[in-house]
Amino acid sequence: MTKPPIADPAIAPIDALLTAHGLRRTSAARLVLGWLLAHPDTSYTHAQLQVALAGDADVSVKADTPALDRVTLYRLIDRLTQVGLLLCRVDSSRVRRYQAMPTSVHAIPHFECQTCHRDSPLAGALKANADDLERAAQTALEALRALGYQGLSMDVAVRGLCVECASDAAA
Structure with missing residues (x-):
């Protein structure tokens, strides 16, 4: 067996x-x-x-x-x-x-470095404001669903230079 x-x-x-x-x-x-x-x-x-x-x-x-x-x-x-x-x-x-x-995420705030292209989540950095962002995203998605849109997700991107690339550029 x-x-x-x-x-x-x-x-x-x-x-x-x-x-x-x-x-x-x-x-x-x-x-x-x-x-x-x-x-x-x-x-x-x-x-x-x-x-x-x-x-x-x-x-x-x-x-x-x-x-x-x-x-x-x-x-x-x-x-x-x-x-x-x-x-x-x-x-x-x-x-x-x-x-x-x-x-169960409706908006994923993240930071994208324009030089090294690293992608960093911002939820921890935003702390209390992350809840405000989540509520705003949920409201926007509900409004779009009411208009008939389907399969929705939201991407909140902040772009610039990360700390490492900014200090390399300054040096």
Whole structure:
């Protein structure tokens, strides 16, 4: 008698998310969503995500999948974004960046450095004002839903130079 395979407890929540959003639970979907969920405060371009996934041997071994080709990754990112599991931002250089969509968030304030393109969440920096922003975002989204718009999310971006790039520029 053979023993049933032991389920990886880290995969179960990812499978549940994929199933709840009507997606197939493929090893590629587990790999991409798992990586982005493990790095929630970082946004990646398509190319950065492909390099990160290819460079993390532990993730590839756990997911039991070969490296994703460029087109498969594009399609997977697109599907994950369409169902609301990923947030897609377009920066000032018109580059798309993706990150895991936090649950129950209507507006995600973030700071994007114009030089190094690091993306930093601002919720902690805004502290008390983050609640005001969340209420304003909710009001705007409700007004748009009343007009018939669907599948809404909101992105609040502040752009400029981060502390490190500003001090490098001053030096």
